[in-house]
Amino acid sequence: MRKGLTLCIVLLLTAFSVFAGGASDAKGADGKTVITIWYEGNDSRLPFFKAAEAEMQKDYPDYSINAVTFDNATLVTRSLQAATATGGVDLIFNEASRLLTTYQQSGGAFEDLSDVLAASPNSETVTDADKKVCSSGDKLIVYPVNRSVNALGYKTDIIEVSEDQAPSTWEKFVELGKRYEEAGINGWTLHLGTDPKQAFNLFLTGGNGMTDLWLDTEANASKIDENKELFAQIIDLYTGQDAIWDPDAINEDFAAMYTKIQSGSVGMFRVGNWNVVGWDQPDSGVGEYVTTTWPSLDDSGKGGLLLGGVRGMAMPSNAPEKEAAKIFLQYCMTEAAQKASFDTMGSCMDYSVVDMDSLTENQKIFFDSDVTIYPADCYEGAFPYYPQLLEVFERGLTEAYSADGYDEVISILEKTDAAVNQVFAENN
């Protein structure tokens, strides 16, 4: 009995020390101030953090970072918990849209980083479009690190595509899609299993500079009815008689979509500035392709690219090392850190660090100053009940993408418009 009790006590103490040892300590063992960073994605982000840390330690040798990675779902939940209750993190790195949603759900428990950005080197490289997707009202919630820009890619190794046949207008886009279908591959793809509204941002905003596509942020009302014909035109790529959209897209997320693109079985697809480096490799599976702007709805052929989002860092108001973290943020805009961001994530804010001569043909469009980059709508910061609005909209779109014919699509969009306005009515 005594031996058993002793064994139990030893095991419990061991378990306690393991759990207790896992707790974060803002002061490292060597007395340095430790800035805790949580980030999404794999270790490809680490070189960026380390580069910024190295620059910071030139002036602040007693500051260091502890960067921990999580998958997206875990990071979002833990961030919300940390910002509102448990604390323990100084900076959270993620897509700005997710950080803004977390900010809204936390009841505004994040710091305004406008002054930090203003005091940073190279802050002039951050455009108003970048700030728009990083802000809630006039508060800069996300300190921008790099941009997620989307272009249109089309394959050139399946069929010959002359300059005149390039998908610069909507008509040419559809025509090219049909040619790919005749050649035996899908004309176009974009995942519809998650985020079914993204196609509207790409074609209507990226190609034509349209904003506030489905929500009127001034009037707190739906704009779905106003733009339903345009939405139906895009949905028709999937549901229409001459559909060119990969039918499997209805069950795909971005990971499955990438697998499809990298199998070389799709003619046209979205290309992110973070995709290009990998897809340009000969063994990537994508094959020969060209990046271009999104098609214009008119005959001008003067589309642009879509600023889908910005990746950056937000600071909970209960950050234990707030001042040190603000200092660290400023070093994220240094040349070394921005170069590391470009090398590892394919993007940065300060394009002066990019060696334009070393860019591949497909990368050049993302850094071409003659190409307009239009920012996607960002409602996460505008409405605290945005998740409810989004749920209703996505339900309607999911139904629309399974509709039988143009008229049914229009009818569903009209119903969705009413449902979105209902959410506004319930929350105002």
Next chain:
Amino acid sequence: MIRDKVNLMRRYWLLYFFIAVFAVISIIFGIYPMISSFCYSFFKGSSVMSNPVFVGLDNYTKLIHDEYFWKSFRLTILFTVISVPMNIIVSMILAQLLDKVKRGQLFFKLAIFIPYITPDVVGSVVWKHVFNSQGAANSLLTALGFEPVGWLTTPETAFAVLAFVELWKHVGLYTIIIMTNYQLIDRTMYEAAMIDGASSWQEYFYITIPALKPAISLNTAYAIIQFLKTYTVSRIITFGGPNYSTNFLSYYAYSKYERMDFGSATAVATMLFILIVVITLLGGKLKRRGL
């Protein structure tokens, strides 16, 4: 009496120690989250993480008026009603066949059981590729001269594909259980039946099935709970689509969680838990009545 129990515990202290460890783990990682989840369902949206706003039964009331919840509910029940008998019948057939195989029985047993120990996600990803529009299934159809099928892109076939994948995944366990019990049946009963002139079907219905009743009951109870909780195939293969045709309750709860509507997510999970408990208790009652 108490003294006897204390003496027993002293004698088998190691056994109780190991049980206690797992009991503590179950309480911390099983019962505590279940109770917390139930409590969260009475608070608003994501406020449980920040400043909890108590809303009473509001989350449940909203669910009751949510047509998507009822659609998920009906789909889950339908999926279970179809999958349970399908798995039981197929496992019984496979068990009988396995029993008759003399050469290579181990190989066939492994072949049938390996899907059960294959990680859910891995199996689901592979089957998704098989049933994609350009996957192996359609390649086979076109090679045989048939038109390809939108396996995962039409609601009816997507539902059927998930039922098939779940059958592939789970039938191995049920087959092994049935087969083990089948091998324990007293063979002299069959000899006696043969002498009395019983046909194969009569032997099957009057000897085999009654003897397998405990195993069938166990499998049925387990299968009901398993299929009511179906999640992975929906999450990996169809994302609840197309058009919510495979949006089972577990996935519906997850989709609420993804939107940080933790109050609604836990309310759905609680409703599912209640459904499982009610059906299990009902099954137990029917079993006690000999049905």
